Amino acid sequence: MSALAGLALDDWRARGQGFAFRGHAMRYWSAGAESAEPLLLIHGFPTASWDWHYLWQPLAQKYRLIACDMLGFGYSAKPRGHAYSLLEQADLQQALLAHLGIGGGVHVLAHDYGDSVAQELLARHHEGRLRLASCVFLNGGLFPETHRPVLVQRLLLSPLGELIGRLFNRRKLAANFSRVFGPQTQPSETELDDFWRLIAHNDGPAVMHRLIRYMPERRAQRQRWLAAMQRGAVPLRLIDGAADPISGAHMLARYRELIPAPDTVSLEGIGHYPQTEAPALVLQHYLRFRQALEERA
Template sequence: MPLAEIPLSAWRKRSQSFVFRGQPIRYWTAGQGEPLLLIHGFPTASWDWHYLWQPLAQRFRVIACDMLGFGDSAKPLNHTYSLLEQADLQQALLAHLQIEQPVHLLAHDYGDSVAQELLARHYEEKIEVASCVFLNGGLFPETHRPLLAQKLLLSPLGWMIGRAFTRDALVKSFRQIFGPDTRPSESEMDDFWSLVECNRGPRIMHKLITYIPERRVQRDRWVSAMQRGEVPLRVIDGEVDPISGAHMVERYRELIPDADTVLLPGIGHYPQIEAPVQVLKHYLEFRDHFVLPPRKVACS
């Protein structure tokens, strides 16, 4: 049975706002139980999770924000965007919501890198991460295969490419990275474009794309954190994704001890949009396979 869609117009009405370092950030929360932080990808926003939102909220307290520079959040022009700052933002959101217990992570694409940073901070005792599931993303710089549009955004002409970025360019990119039978409809493309275009988003795309070289800088720290094995991890990956598909999962299995991976045949870069029923099934199966140890309680 297909999962119910949340129209973008309804999604936007459910948002709340808080201020992070002087910038307004839109966020969403629903449900009760263990906190589950959903971290979206580039160049879209938290609406990416709308098929999974209500089913997950039946079991967990789901939390998501449009990160700085994305979706309906602020997109300051004169700003140096950083994955590390986006991890700061996620922690600030948890603090704003007064969440102190260990948090579960479900991340995609750009959000995978933010989740990797949070995982590294877990081992530095700066946050408690209970589990982490990665959807398609560049977990290893050596396996990441950027699109031509991404390469152009990284070039010295990136600022011009970004300002000239249109809905048609987004459609062309998405046609390359979605599965052949699971491409978004024209209506969905309108909604994706609305989120990219909001607050004059194309003018900062060349600034956001710097996450690609930043991944290379942090690579060893992040991979070491994944190799520790103390936090349960799973990868749920669209197999035919040309950016981070089966080839990325193969590398994950080489580097991560006792690698827990799921490949989705015929699915591309956005499994939570293309195959939400399968993603939900494999996520809940993952969560049902482990039980958190009791929290340490200080005694005096």
């Protein structure tokens, strides 16, 4: 599935480190030289930072990488009665950077749910609350009007959400992923096993109906986040798997309508998870973006 050698989930887990965020035990990963430019990787829903495992070692050769499993995801805490919020997840990213003593301009690479967290960080950049050097988005709901959630996401947001979450299992994950991955880039059974292990860890399905509240939160923040993207002071790029039914070619078209001088890449035949479906292409287009920034500097 990939020309890049990824990290096995058990190896990835063994490399994780811990820190506390508002009393919750969080897991994070870091790699690369501390003197290198920091690159913050922000994962999506319902998976975790292992999503970046194909890109991790190639990117660590050039940048100082930082990634965490956000609250409610992967190997981090999944508190039951918690009011999960994208704004709090942005607080978490800032707390992690502070924990590692990282200041100055931070580059961001984000996917899916992580796109929304990155949009919030971008808004905070313009509010003077942190400094971003660049931001690259992969497939995600950047604009609520183009987001086409799958059925299970809509059901999780309904009054039946808690029950739907508890009934979610590996078979249903496989069925949903088969619809959102590209036709020629479907996940292997081993990858599906690992994705499910991350979701199921510490009874993750029990909080999925709470995590899904990011969808109305996106609508509430739309104007603020769009304004931040339109200001143009922070270099942006969208690398989009065009075959994604959730946020593929239709979302890329909307991005080109709304964002001044849009820098976009369309990956034909690739679905919602370009970093696992076509990691070599994502790496190539990300490095070209960064090279162009360096040449302009």
